[in-house]
Amino acid sequence: MSINSIVEELKKNISSFEQSVEVEEIGHVIEVGDSIARMSGLTKCQANEMLEFPGGTYGVVLNLEEEVVGAILLGEYKHIKEGDVVKRTGRILSVPVADNLIGRVVNPLGQVLDGGPKIKTTKFYPLERIAPGVMTRERVSQPVETGIKAIDAMIPIGRGQRELIIGDRQTGKTALAIDTIINQKGKNMICVYVAIGQKESKIARIVAKLKETGAMDYTIVVVAGASDPASLNYLAPYAGVAMGEYFMDQGKDVLCIYDDLSKQAWAYREISLLLRRPPGREAYPGDVFYLHSRLLERACRRNKAHGGGSITALPIIETQAGDVTAYIPTNVISITDGQIFLETDLFYRGIRPALNVGISVSRVGGDAQIKPMKKVAGKLKLAMAQFRELEAFAQMASDLDPETKKQIERGQRITELLKQPQYQPMPVEQEVVVIYAVNNGYFDKFAVAEIAAVEKKFLSFASASRSSLLKKISQGEWDETIESELKEACEEFIKQ
Amino acid sequence: MAKGKSNKFYAKILLETVKDLKPAQIKIAVKNFATFLIKENKVKKIDQIIEEFERYAKSSEGIQEVKITLAKKGDLKTVEKIKNSLAGKIEETIIIDESILGGFILQTDDKIIDASLKTQLLNLKQSFN
Numbered sequence: 247m248s249i250n251s252i253v254e255e256l257k258k259n260i261s262s263f264e265q266s267v268e269v270e271e272i273g274h275v276i277e278v279g280d281s282i283a284r285m286s287g288l289t290k291c292q293a294n295e296m297l298e299f300p301g302g303t304y305g306v307v308l309n310l311e312e313e314v315v316g317a318i319l320l321g322e323y324k325h326i327k328e329g330d331v332v333k334r335t336g337r338i339l340s341v342p343v344a345d346n347l348i349g350r351v352v353n354p355l356g357q358v359l360d361g362g363p364k365i366k367t368t369k370f371y372p373l374e375r376i377a378p379g380v381m382t383r384e385r386v387s388q389p390v391e392t393g394i395k396a397i398d399a400m401i402p403i404g405r406g407q408r409e410l411i412i413g414d415r416q417t418g419k420t421a422l423a424i425d426t427i428i429n430q431k432g433k434n435m436i437c438v439y440v441a442i443g444q445k446e447s448k449i450a451r452i453v454a455k456l457k458e459t460g461a462m463d464y465t466i467v468v469v470a471g472a473s474d475p476a477s478l479n480y481l482a483p484y485a486g487v488a489m490g491e492y493f494m495d496q497g498k499d500v501l502c503i504y505d506d507l508s509k510q511a512w513a514y515r516e517i518s519l520l521l522r523r524p525p526g527r528e529a530y531p532g533d534v535f536y537l538h539s540r541l542l543e544r545a546c547r548r549n550k551a552h553g554g555g556s557i558t559a560l561p562i563i564e565t566q567a568g569d570v571t572a573y574i575p576t577n578v579i580s581i582t583d584g585q586i587f588l589e590t591d592l593f594y595r596g597i598r599p600a601l602n603v604g605i606s607v608s609r610v611g612g613d614a615q616i617k618p619m620k621k622v623a624g625k626l627k628l629a630m631a632q633f634r635e636l637e638a639f640a641q642m643a644s645d646l647d648p649e650t651k652k653q654i655e656r657g658q659r660i661t662e663l664l665k666q667p668q669y670q671p672m673p674v675e676q677e678v679v680v681i682y683a684v685n686n687g688y689f690d691k692f693a694v695a696e697i698a699a700v701e702k703k704f705l706s707f708a709s710a711s712r713s714s715l716l717k718k719i720s721q722g723e724w725d726e727t728i729e730s731e732l733k734e735a736c737e738e739f740i741k742q
Numbered sequence: 743m744a745k746g747k748s749n750k751f752y753a754k755i756l757l758e759t760v761k762d763l764k765p766a767q768i769k770i771a772v773k774n775f776a777t778f779l780i781k782e783n784k785v786k787k788i789d790q791i792i793e794e795f796e797r798y799a800k801s802s803e804g805i806q807e808v809k810i811t812l813a814k815k816g817d818l819k820t821v822e823k824i825k826n827s828l829a830g831k832i833e834e835t836i837i838i839d840e841s842i843l844g845g846f847i848l849q850t851d852d853k854i855i856d857a858s859l860k861t862q863l864l865n866l867k868q869s870f871n
Contacts, residue, residue: 263869267857272849276748286748287852313748331854 271334275299276314278326281475282520284314285332291315294374298333301325304355305332306339306477309521316521318477320355340370341485343492348436351453351467354478354485359469360453371492373484377543384549389614390501390558393429393671394422396601396664399623399681400630401586404614405499406547406556410578412563412570413588417600419562421668422586423503424452426560428459429671430501436493437465438502440486443479443509446471455669479513487544487557494548494555502545506562507538511574528573535577542581584608598665603630616722619674621729622681626660629685633657652690659689662697675720676705679732688736707739749787752779753794757802797851805831811839811847811858820846 273287283305288297297305297317303326309316319326342356344367351360354373358364386404403409411419427437439456441449449469456462466489470482483504490500504510511534518531526532538561545559563578568590570579579585584607593600615623632653639646640654663684666672680701683689692700709716712735718728755778759771779785797807806828810821815838824846825832844859 259870260866263866265862267855270854270856272852272854286750289852313750333854 273297273315273332273334275326275328275330275332277328278319278323280520281319281323281477282316282517283319283323283326283332284316286314288315288332288334291334292338294338296335296337296339298335299323299326300330304335306481308517309523318480318517318521319475320477320481321475338372339374339481340372341488342367343369343371343489347466347489347492348464349462349466351469353474354468354470354482356485369492371488373481373488374540375488375491375544377540378546378548378552382546382548382552384547386547386610386614388499388556389611389616389619389674390426390435391429391433391674392422392426393673394425394599395666395672395677395681396599396603397422397586398615398619398674398677399626399664400603401584401601401606401608402611402615402619402623403558403560403584403608404547404611405558406545407584407608407610407614408542408545408559408561408582409608409611410561410563410582410585411588412565412575412579412585413600414565414568414590417588417590417593418598418668419564419588420448420452420505422588422599423505423560423562424455425669425671426501427456427465427503428461428669430464431460434499435464436490436498436500437461438468438486438490438500439465440468440470440482440502440504442470442482442504442506443472443513444469444505446473459669476513476516479510480517483507483510483541487541487559490557491544494557495553497554499555500557502557502559504541504559504561506564507541507578508564508574511537530573534574538574538578539581542578583610596665597661598668601664604634616674618678618719618722618724618728621724622678622685625685626681629653629656629660633660655690655694656684656687658694659692659697660684662694663689663701665698673720675716676708678719679708679716679735680704682732683736683739686733686736688740691740704739707742708735711735711738749790749794750798752782752784752787752791753798756791756795757798800833801851803831805833806850807833807835809835809837809847809849811837811842811849813840813842813844813859814838817846824848 271288271290273285276284276286291307291310293307293310295307297307299305299319303319303321303323305317305319307315307317342365344365347365350358350362350365352358352365356365386406388405390403390405392398392403397403411422413419427439430437449471453467456465468482468486468489470478486504487502490502493500511530514534514537515530519525519529523531542559542561545557547556548554561578561582563575565575566572570576587602587606588600589602592602633656636650636654637657639650663680683704689697689700712731715728715731715735756775759775760768763771779788784791800807810824812820821834821836825834842858842860845857845862847858848855
């Protein structure tokens with residue numbers, strides 16, 4: 247470019263710049279502290295509008311009262327003092343959305359935390375959005391394969407479902423969610439992992455693991471850490487689902503994991519009490535149910551006429567000493583389409599994932615299972631239910647009649663088979679064949695302790711000699727010939 | 743953070759009570775108001791309440807308080823022009839701030855009209871990004 251053209255370009259740029267004097271509406275800070283501020287003025291201010299404080303700090307209006315406006319501050323507030331001028335921005339709180347969010351670690355405002363380049367986009371999605379209505383929805387019909395045998399067989403999750411993961415601390419709730427993300431590789435799923443109020447070290451470990459397994463190629467991590475203000479913890483899930491909605495609007499399938507919503511409820515309680523909203527049960531404000539219902543209702547499966555796409559939600563709730571009757575757990579249980587219960591007892595007995603299959607349910611996922619899985623899972627559920635009833639008698643094995651004894655032994659083997667190490671999700675066809683084998687008694691002759699090793703051998707045998715069969719199963723095919731082929735394979739394996 | 747009514751609220755009360763009273767009655771009313779403030783535990787806030795009262799009384803008489811920020815002293819022409827363009831009675835405070843470079847900033851109770859050179863330049867800078 248010659249100097250002349252540069253000058254021309256600059257002139258053009260400057261002349262196209264419109265000189266305009268803006269009238270800005272302002273208010274004054276009355277009081278500030280605990281990451282909230284109360285202001286006078288701001289006459290025409292809207293609820294949920296962003297406000298600009300001095301020093302580039304932003305706030306969000308939550309309370310509109312007769313004389314004052316209450317707002318939460320999103321970031322550093324130590325420099326704000328009484329009498330400071332606050333400006334309206336006229337914008338509702340929103341996050342930047344773009345395709346290149348994938349693989350990034352961001353905070354609930356869309357600012358990057360992983361040291362990479364800024365997210366450049368002109369598109370913004372509001373954090374609060376009305377959930378899709380009845381006419382735009384469709385029933386859940388496609389599976390989300392978690393790669394965890396027990397869940398895919400007995401508590402199946404479908405695309406667009408909301409399945410709660412609930413349990414005490416240290417029972418493997420996050421592990422379950424991370425395994426599910428890892429298993430989405432090549433399944434046309436975009437994952438959003440929202441970490442709320444967690445230790446930064448734990449988040450760093452998770453991100454490292456996701457990178458190691460290649461899961462970051464289709465995952466966004468939204469982080470509001472334990473050291474972030476309560477306002478960010480409160481907003482994080484909405485930011486995550488807003489990013490998810492951007493991809494759903496492109497007709498894609500999205501998996502949102504909120505880890506965990508009890509911490510979000512704590513953050514919201516803190517904010518509400520500071521804003522002097524009246525406390526209710528357990529000091530939560532009156533609208534704490536709406537806090538979670540409006541979030542989880544945004545998970546949906548949209549029909550073709552409205553662009554398709556889905557958001558599957560896996561909220562996580564941490565219970566205290568197994569108490570699922572506390573306020574927040576009961577609320578979220580009633581909102582979701584089912585729950586996965588994880589128990590400390592089972593965890594320490596070595597049953598990992600520590601899934602209580604008796605009380606875990608999935609209310610809509612059954613329709614989404616592939617046919618072969620549906621066929622083998624029915625029998626598995628029945629065997630497990632019988633086993634649970636008889637389990638108490640297992641101690642006096644010698645006095646039992648052969649039928650009962652057989653059921654107990656089958657149950658023990660199934661329990662053993664459903665154990666699965668962390669970070670090792672299993673493809674669905676492999677799940678189907680091992681469940682088929684244990685269901686039909688092919689593993690009965692092995693000792694319970696050997697089951698894990700036998701399973702491994704069986705899988706390598708099957709993938710070596712019956713790869714076409716496995717492929718058919720993974721595509722959801724199931725008929726008598728496939729079943730007889732599978733039977734033949736099992737018999738051949740037993741003989742070895 | 744004591745829960746309670748804002749200073750504006752007390753200022754309003756005072757104005758409403760003294761509005762149509764004779765001077766002798768006003769004296770009593772003000773005394774009563776002082777006792778009321780003591781009762782409400784608001785004596786500490788008396789300065790702000792008075793300030794609020796002054797502003798409120800002026801605005802109810804149609805006088806508007808404005809702050810005008812200028813870059814240089816003695817730019818009386820600009821001040822006069824601004825005052826003429828505003829409706830109603832104006833009571834202005836002039837602040838000199840060299841950092842705005844030129845132009846003026848007009849601030850009323852809940853609005854800012856920023857016509858400073860500094861902001862214009864910042865906007866220009868932003869339009870290049």
